[in-house]
Amino acid sequence: MNAPEKKIGAPMNRVDGRQKVTGAAKYAAEYDLPNMAYAVLVGSTIAKGRLSSIDTKAAERAPGVLAVITHLNAPKAPGAKPAGKDPSQPQTVGSALQVFLDDNIRFNDQPIAVVVADTLERARFAARLVKAQYAPEKHQTNLEANKANAFLPTQAKKNPKSGAADYQRGQVDAYKTGALKLEAEYVIPTEVHHPMELQAITAHWEAPDRLTLYDKTQGTMATRRDFARQWGLPEANVKVIATYVGGAFGNALHSWPHESAAIIAAKVVNRPVKLMLTREQMFTMVGYRPYTWQKIGMSATADGKITAITHESIGQTSTYEEFVEATLGQTKMMYESPNLTTRYRLAALDVGSPIWMRGPGEATGAFALESAMDEMAFLLNLDPLEFRLRNYTNQDPEKNRPWSSKFLKECYQAGAERVGWNKRQLKPGALRDGEWLIGYGMGVGTFGAHRGSSKASAQLLPNGTVLLQSAVTDIGPGTGTAMTQIAADTLGLAPGRIRFEWGNSDFAQAPTQGGSAIVNTVGPAVQEACLALKDKLRELAAGGNSAFASAKKEDVVLADTHLTLTGNPTARAPYTDLVKQAGGTAVTVESKPSGEGQKVSMYSFSVHFAEVRVHELTGEVRVSKLISCADAGTIINEKTAGNQMKGGAVGGIGMALMEHAIIDDRFGRYVTKDLADYHVPVHADSPAVEVFFVNKPDPYVNQLGTKGIGEIATIGVAPAIANAVFNATGKRVRELPITPDKLV
């Protein structure tokens, strides 16, 4: 048998591509269980206060209605606690809003009732008939008006080493005394994830103490834990299935009110209940990138060495949870600056809780930092790339230790060449094509190369297929495909002989998909499970054939129908015999990070180069070139990884040019309510994004050499575009998005 060609790195098609494009892939809202009922949420129309009365009579009498559930009649889950009062959650972060516990209103559109009916249409109709009266209180939904009330997050108060705590090296606010200095404020508005697939759940109490959820979640195990806790059940009694997730970008990293509502509804009507949010509800109750104000002070020497940076931010959170993200992380480690100060604060508003949105806080912070870098380069009359090179860090200035690997200079070079950086003029507005002003800009991104612990299981099936299982989800990056490739190389099998199953909390333990950590974490577990399976098979084979007993596991070969050994074709153990043996072939392996990583700083790096065209009369911005270069360690699949980079870049175009969820503060209510007025890029907004990977293994993160891609694909894109707009027009837009009104 010829060894199959190496799969790691190959641009293999997605293992689930066919299911996805033919509609065979089932998403959370597509499970049809016998006797299913449908639930529709009724939301509050005030942002803060009390529900003084709620009239459900008309809804209850409507055709097909099975139940109308409010705080007055909802069964109380034993572990459910009012928002902010859940002792099982660390007090520092509050707790997720759980529905129908009391008459408190904490944000506009908070669920106040759920209507359950035998059809969706009837549930929707009846939901309109629920009438609520409120005792409103004065609400706060505007961060700018609440900056004076910003506070240090509890986690930072408790732990001065926390990433959210104030950070200092050198002198405090040293930029103020710098010779050449810059001070600027930047604003990122609220942005909403809006994956194509709406949030949905089908909740089924299979027995009074056994719950199955078909749910849109990024973490089957986290969701299982949350709802087992909420209902006082052993985790083993709760099963969460999320085989297909139609994008999430972070908004399924948390347990949300609608999930609690569906589970309560299923309990009340004693039938499986399906609940899918509307696009409008996606704005209000399933998280968003928080509105964030930032200020940067920076000083530099005349020859372009940064002497000090102060970076402050105030991010929006809800009144019941302290949502913390790493907005200021990149500033601490990206550039050599002897004096550096960061201050991270939160402002609690009467809104739903935010949640990490792709590239999360780092993307927010990078907009300010990378814009400020461009502003400073301009003050210095220096090329912004040259300015970055003069402040390049060869080791981590925050932790004073080496990088595990850093090939950012390679990225700079590749990107600059591809975008045609040499055409860039220092003076803004110098290039044009008719009425279109042309500009070039760059923005750098970085994100921790996180790796956690994970398990994976492997077993041989009689037909010679290897079945691998992991509880991990695949929200779109191609996790299933990457794992199949890793297994194929480890087992020496064609990918067609591997079946990787995911998205089920009953499978081997795996972390929530997020933070660009899945290939880093689950990849090694899959690899080790495959090696363990080889060894197990060898052991099983040894009973019938002594050649296997003394063989090394590396020499074990999985031929079409039987196990054999390299260089010893007479050693044969048919699969049908192996799988029949007592105990079976299944192995489950846990893979953990080694301690080695403690000695180094592990990050993925990216740089994005944009060429934009700005119409001198209409202020329209078109991104004509976008080059995204990444040092993300080993690339497992060039195609899906490239896809990640492109998707992240398009998300960055949205952030830079159009995404903006707007609240009318008088009512504390969103006025952007659908995808017709909350704009995300369409094809015409995106050039063909060009991707470059350094593709060099990182020696520390794991044995595969990976570092993670998902976040760095977005981090740094928005400032690259904003900087290019400045280069084209001389106009510095510090408040995103850069819509035409800001340029005319």
Next chain:
Amino acid sequence: MNQFQYVRATKPQAAIEAVAKDPNARFIAGGTNLVDLMKRGVMTPQKLVDINRLDLRKIERQNNALRIGALALNSTVADDRQVRERHPLLALALNAGASPQLRNMATVGGNMLQRTRCPYFYDTALPCNKRQPGSGCGALEGINRMHAIFGFSDKCIAVHPSDMSVALVALDATVQVSGPKGNRSIPFADFHRLPGDTPEKDTNLEPGELITAVDIPDGPFTKHVHYQKVRERASYAFALLSVAAALDIDNGTIKAARLAMGGVAHKPWRLTAAEQALIGKPATEAIFRQAATVAMQGAKAFKHNEYKLRLGPNIIVQALKTAAAA
């Protein structure tokens, strides 16, 4: 969504009668606007009279005009050879609207009657005089980025969102309607109305009146035309502002001009004074600038749409430049 009755009309007269005698009945054509509004509870008709089976899809020339049936699809009209040859401005405006999928459903009659995209109109929890007379105008002191700079009242500052209508008002179209009292023609400029004290009324149609066609008179605007639309992304978004420009240029001199704006008023906004400022003048950027200044006279902005006062003249100039060069 509320419960409603659905009937399918096969004769115009039956459709008209069904709607005329029932104040809670509405025609439905492509449904791309009405169904959305019903889902949101903004419109709650109790009866829908489906007019899609009526024979109102034809596009044909009669009496020196092109008659476009009210049920002709936006995409069909935009692709129609006669439209492209005789009234290319209309094709440009149609193709600047919505998306191919929507244009494949949307009809000419429905497009004219699409309702404002003002967010206060769309949210039944917020005040809106257009949706609920007397409840107040949420936009007046609210988020009014998209709102009017001409012809508004203190009851309503919403704008009409149609791109097609901006071209039709520029082209001096006439709306043919059929109602309980017979047929009549309405000049396009008089079809939509300003909000005044009754913003709940978008148009001058009487209850039960059915649009049967739109007539566009033959004219000289077959070459130097442009529809300039500025939006927050490259495609598939409503206009912040738009301009329909049509010029008849002879030897560098403007013989006739048509100019209209979208995104500025409760109706498509014809700029007749600016047209006058162009006629007889050379087709130069300086003249276009002058006309743009005339066009913007009387414009008044609110808190969030002040940019329209700056963007407006710019895109008039851009539209005229592009039209002249076409």
